[in-house]
Amino acid sequence: MMNYGSMERRWQEEWEKAKIFEGDPNNKNAYMVTAAYPYVNSPQHIGHMRTFGTADVLARYKRMRGYNVLYPMAFHATGTPILAFAKRIKNKDPDLIKELKLFHIPDEDIAKMTDPLYLANYFAREIERGMHLAGFGIDWRRKFISIEPRYSKFIEWQFGILNAGKRLTQGSHPVGWCPNENNAVGMHDTKHDVEPEIDKETSIKFAVDGTDAFMLCTTYRPETIFGVTNLFVDVNAKYVLCEIGGERYYISKAAADNLKYQMKMEVLEEHDGKELLSRSAINPANGTKVPILPGYFVKEDIGTGVVMSVPAHAPFDYAALERLRASNYPIPEIRPIKVIDVEVGHSIGSKDAKPIFHPDIPALAYLEVLGTNVNSVDDALEFATKLEYREEAHSGRMIVPGYEGMSEPEAREKVRADLISAKKGFEIYVLTNSPVYCRCGFKVAVKLVENQWFLNYGDRAWKDAAKKAFVAMRILPEKSRKAFESALDWIDLRAVVRAQGLGTRFPLDNDKIIESLSDSTIYMALYTISHLIKELDPEKLKPEFFDYVFLSKGDISEVAKSTGIDYEIVKKAKDSFEYWYTYTSRHSGPDLIFNHLTMYAYNHVAIFPDKYWPKQIVVNGSVLSEGEKMSKSLGNIVPLIDAMQSHGVDPLRFVIIAGADLFSDSEFSYDAVNGVKERLEYLYNAVSGLESMGSEELKHIDYWLYSKLNRKIESVTESMELLELRAASTEMLYNSILELKKYFARGGNNGMVVKEYLSASALLLSPIAPHFAEELWHMLGNDNFASTERWPESDQSMISDKVESEEDLVDKVIADARQVSEMVKRKGGKEPAKLKFIVAQDWKRVLYNIVAQQKAPGKVIDWLKAGEIKEMEQYSGQVDIGTEIEYITGISKKRAELRPVALTHEEEMELLSEAGTYMAGVLGCEVSVESESESKSEKAKRALPGKPSIEAVF
């Protein structure tokens, strides 16, 4: 049994002693691998291993390919989450403390985590320790944290350049807002960590008949305004009359409370909802007078608390009206007005639901098609609503004059624009997932922040430059390129500062902090010099220093003089940047495509000369735990360090990093880990088996193993180049085991061959399972590091299709023999004592190959009759034409699948004879091989090339 723990520690120490991750500056081929730096507000779980590990595998692979590789790491602490974390500790948040306990964090450390800096440094240390134990080849001399002074100097320099390049702009912006704390709230500031989702809705002004005030309705479907028959209010709620922008509106009191953060509003009067029922309102789209009615489903805090009723197209509206009628509420005659024509139920496609074409009242038709009615529960109405909205959006056509024939989404945009430009409506922001509560307990509202600073990612020229960078960039997996393309099209203004949080102060407004994604777009460049400026007084890190190092601006002596930094350091910094930053690979998870990774490219093109633009981006999937997404609420988070201790680092690396292809999620499961362990163990044990092996002349199976090995080297190399780690790992581990097993089963026993196979395997395994690879490498008698060895080269001359296909043939024969043997046993009740393999004659091969190529048996028969097939002449005495034709007819049915065979009769005889012992062992009975021409068996003529006839003998 292998002891993973001691093996890992041993090699980690050895690597450290040899400083193999610090690179060789004399090597001209530099390659830098960076992974999105970890946020230091949590301990690491196994999910964190994916990105860092993938980067590590690439770094290790590139080292073996002869590059001088730099894989640095730093820590992210910018923003509010750390502050929120510290606050929760102060409040003794039981959930958080429970989570920390899961990671074995001592009470005294938890107690100190009320200090944000303490907790940031604590987790930074822990994360570093975890990465170290995971065997990541990181050059830790370069680490930094995003809230230290020299980092801020760097970011200030960056924003100086962005500002000079006119990348910044100001405007207003909606954010989730806690009125109690007077602060913007993001996901980590809310109860249950929900992100406040903000969306725009159209509010439409319905004049209250006989007054100058309006009922203000919000709707997602402004195009249905032509179908409005009435308005609904919540009779149990309070409503207010308020003044917004010089006009007066009735909205619910709850809505007023929400909306006052995004518009100037004065509340004038308060009313009961009931009072509004006596009024009627004017539809601004067509001047129709509509009554105001009680709507049982209206919620005072959604939108404005006033709903426009479109019974033809909204099941809830239809149902509410019908229920009012049934309850004898005095309502006027209301006829639903259809505005969209639709085939109701066409998308359901089930046998019990028959579509209803062109109904007069689609909303009713949807209820019918779903087998429900106006009195059903809200969930059923909700379902009908969703179906109706979907189908109408998808295939509905407007029938309203002026919008006729338009699709619904098209009409929606147009109607909205028309209403707004005619001042009959305006847009408001709503929380779509309302209610969201701040951790302090208050309900989150939407606030319009004035004078917000933005980075203008919508700028045409900038966008085009970023796109250009992507065209030249390598993206792995390539299929995520499309996501980047749409991210580039979509990205626009991005708010760049926040009122609070840790981080760098915004140079243009010192009260604000640069937001955390915006201060993390070019930090990879800092790695190239961070170890050189570590000891410097941050005040010396003036813009001219960075200008010189990164942009070659200015004169080195002057820079040294004005900053007070040693000439040598400035020079080294510049050289180091230029050396490392030319070939870079950036690693991250897919969630960062739409922000960090795109901004990363944008900022590089805005700041650096194109020589230093990103060269490669690698996006990897996440990690699932036993089939489920790891989450705090599910409680299935597996702490990284625990997992490494109990399973061993390398098996874990295999499962998490290489267990799925880049794009998909990998699955952490004990079964998978054990599977890897068993296989590593097999290789480990194979080494000790070497002693007892011989070293005779190479046999067929030795050539086979060589062929497999060299093919493997080739295919693993291809996979590694594209970071197709799943494919690489299947090939290098799983298939190696199968091949070795087969080799031994086939009587392979050549120590030299197996040793070569294992040595190459050790090297191939090294990037993914570095500790194990070193162990194996040393057991095989080497005293240097597998990690610094050259990646194996495949020897093309050892790859043989012929040898491999011969082995395949043996396997197929065995499979066929099994079937025969099975069948015989079933029929006769006893197993055959012997199986006779009868090998097809050579003339059959000639015809077989012709048919396989021509795929036209008729033609071949014609040629045969006409004596046009030269190769057949030599067999003229052996076989008559009738037999030949019968044979061709026999194989003609399968002509599409026939492949030419290479083996001659004699070779096939030899192959099967040589494999005789093996087959006998596998089949559990005697076997013999004979030639078709010499066989007396009546089955003999059934023999086909590559598919001997089989006779069971008892």
Added chain:
RNA sequence: GCAGGGGUGGCAGAGCCUGGCCAAAUGCGACGGGCUUAGGACCCGUUUCCUUUGUGGAUGCGAGAGUUCAAAUCUCUCCCCCUGCACCA
């Protein structure tokens, strides 16, 4: 809604770009056998259905249609699932 990804055998998951050697790798599970005092581990075999003294056939890769001598693979339509939609790390 928009954008991106996906739907393959009991499960997981390859294959799809570059159509044929694909009843479909590999792993797990299940079943049978070996080993074992027994279990685990390990080894061998089976694992869509039908058929057969013979190595065969049918159906089949979300649904439907099309292209082709030939489709899991190409085209179109539809259905379903996952992720993202921002100022938040």
